[in-house]
Each structure stands twice: as C-alpha cells, then as structure tokens.
Amino acid sequence: MFFRDGDTPDEVWATYLVVVPIKMDLGKYIPAAFASQLAGQLSTAGPSAYPLPPVPEKFDGGLAALERLAELRSDDLIDGGTLRMSDPLYALQPVTDIGTQYAERCTAYITAATEAVESVESPGQSGGGGSSGGVDVDDLLLQVMPDREKIGRLARLTGTLRYALDGGDVRQIEETVSEMQRVARHLSDKFHPTELIAAAQSPDPRAAQLTEVYLERCYRLVDEDYAALAELDTRINELRGT
Numbered sequence: 001m002f003f004r005d006g007d008t009p010d011e012v013w014a015t016y017l018v019v020v021p022i023k024m025d026l027g028k029y030i031p032a033a034f035a036s037q038l039a040g041q042l043s044t045a046g047p048s049a050y051p052l053p054p055v056p057e058k059f060d061g062g063l064a065a066l067e068r069l070a071e072l073r074s075d076d077l078i079d080g081g082t083l084r085m086s087d088p089l090y091a092l093q094p095v096t097d098i099g100t101q102y103a104e105r106c107t108a109y110i111t112a113a114t115e116a117v118e119s120v121e122s123p124g125q126s127g128g129g130g131s132s133g134g135v136d137v138d139d140l141l142l143q144v145m146p147d148r149e150k151i152g153r154l155a156r157l158t159g160t161l162r163y164a165l166d167g168g169d170v171r172q173i174e175e176t177v178s179e180m181q182r183v184a185r186h187l188s189d190k191f192h193p194t195e196l197i198a199a200a201q202s203p204d205p206r207a208a209q210l211t212e213v214y215l216e217r218c219y220r221l222v223d224e225d226y227a228a229l230a231e232l233d234t235r236i237n238e239l240r241g242t
Helices: 062-073 088-121 137-144 147-167 170-184 193-200 207-222 226-240
Strands: 002-005 012-018 050-058 079-083
Touching: 012 062, 012 088, 050 088, 079 088, 088 137, 137 170, 147 170, 147 193, 147 207, 170 193, 193 207, 207 226
Parallel strands: 002 079
Antiparallel strands: 002 012, 012 050
16 A cells, blocks of 8 residues: 655655454554554454554655556555655554455455355255356356456466467467456456457567557556546557557
C-alpha cells in the first residue's frame, strides 16, 4: 500500500500489508512502549492486515518501481491516497482503516474459494447421477477470483507463451494458450482478452509490444483509470496497423 506526500507529491511512501492465515494476537509480541501507539493496528476483533513497517517508509524509485515490484511478486497494489508524512503518527489510522478493508476482502475471497472447492469435493453433491470428478475446480475458483488476479495470471501465462514460441515448443504453446483462454472466459469483453491472446501468440515482430499494451490497458481498467484508455487504444491501433 502506498501514499503520496501532501507536501511533495512526487515522493511515494509505502508499507506492506500482511494478512495472516492464522489468528494471533500480535500485540503480545510488541514492547509495551509501542503497544499503546499501535493498538488500533494490532486489534484482533476482525480480519487484520498487519502493516510492515507500521508507518509507511519512503520508497526509493517512485511509483513505477513499486508497480514493477508488485507485479514481479504477484502482489496487490493499493493506492492509499495522500498523507502528511511530516507527522508519521498521523498515518497510523489511515493505514489501519485501509488495512482492515483489505483484510475483509481477502477473507471474503478465501471463504468463497473454499466453499467452491468444498461444493465440488462433497461426496453428497447431487447432479443427475454424475460424479464430481468431471467438475473443473480451477474453473470454479476463477469465478470468484478478482479481475486483477485474473489479469495477473494472463500476464504470467503470456511470459510462458512467448518463451515457448521462442523455443518452438508446440505442446507448451497449445497448453498455455488453452489456459489463457480458460482465464479469458471469466473476463468481461471490455478487457479485450481474445485480442490479447491473439497478439501473445502472433509471430509478428510487433506482437510482444502489442501484448504489453493490451495488458497495461487491462490494469488501467481495473484501476478505473479511464483517462489513460484513449491513448492506449491509439497505440493499439497503431501497432495493429489500423
């Protein structure tokens, strides 16, 4: 999660939110001198996202570097808005509030995904005499997966596909395209997933660049950055020669 400094907007301050899968009281591990200041962040009343560090630190490299890091790690990236970083303790409450909302969404996603798997694996499931062995669990998970994660999966599969194309691995190409098409079925047409996949497997010299622009367009849509779409669509048309 990152913030911009109200006094110096070009600076980016960030912290890493950890949503632990095991319930615990982190407060008992914190020295008493700090426990009172971090009481809100260490609350275990509901789903919690523990920020490390507790107060955002200045991130060298700016937002572009942070976006690349999040993509490499397959992390979510949350824009927390603007804070007055000259007073670090002022940031505690916003970090807590946003962290709690994020933890609640993570918990809801995990619960929905778990229920989807359990409904498939349940021996008492009815279905016209058919067995659960014919049900695609991964397809059910894609139904509850957030769009950002679906796009992240497409981005990773794109890298695999380009590598397979360079090596002439026909089997890997077919399997990767099939997996990309599976993900695409769970994305709205507004993301242009079919065009993205076509560009990713194209031998055209401009295909790799076109694929990157399609992926960037997907992320902009998820972020609701509609102002950037016109320029990206223009670049797509130029690369397609239309």
